[in-house]
Amino acid sequence: MGWRAPAALLCLRRYNRMKGLKILGIALSITAVSAAFASGWTVNVSISKGTLFPPATSTNVPFIINNSGPLYSPATMFVSGLPQVTFLTAAGNPHPILTGDGTAFTGGTYTAAYTITSNKAPLLGFNFVVQGYVFGLGQIIWSKKVVDLNTSQVLYNGSGVFSGGGYSGGDNGNVGFAQYIPLARPSSNVQVIETFIVHIDGAPARGQDTASLLLVEQDWVPEPASMLALSAGLAGLAALRRRATK
Secondary structure, eight states: OOOOOOHHHHHHHHHHHHHHHHHHHHHHHHHHHHHHHHSOEEEEEEEEEEEEETTTEEEEOOEEETTEEEEOSSEEEEESSOOEEEEOGGGOBSOOSEEETTSSOOEEEEEEEEEEEOSSOOEEEEEEEEEEEEETTOEEEEEEEEEETTTOOEEEEEEEEEEOTTSTTOOSEEEEEEEEEEEEEEESEEEEEEEEEEEOTTOOTTSSOEEEEEEEEEEEEEOHHHHHHHHHHHHHHHHHHHHHTO
């Protein structure tokens, strides 16, 4: 009879083969999860500017993309986390988006335009945050439109107004909202255009009447299936690691 390996040696070889397969599985899971993160979003802010008057005076508004900034338009960034764009309208250079409140400005506008694009991760909606301050005849008027870049379909079109105490139904003080806005349908490539008008409706320029746009923020939310796929990949990776250590 030929020589036969001891049973213990055969078991060791079998164990090493199984462990090698587990390590390969972990490597494949890491690759899959990394690909999920790598398929993030490209955020391109083309416009973030205001004009105050009289006289017509331009001002540049800085912004933050996720944790990067302050930046000035135009600026493009790739983000692996959920896309977040925050316009710091109170920090405009050389002027904030502010009329009245002792300044010489009685009116003004602010416009922001940006795109979010991705090949794999459709967006479902966004958390929209607006903060401002109005007093007396101060008023902030806003409009926002989201369009699918591929089909030109309007996915969201909204508007609103904040009025100071000088208007019927208005109130003096801080104004704004924070709410989730769903898109008409999920989209991987969107264009966003938002416009704000601030004015004091003919009140004395250097009086107390005020319209001040302080902050505009949007935190985008991906389609649940995209997040579930990513979560499943992470959970599978953790399970493989636990089994491999046993």
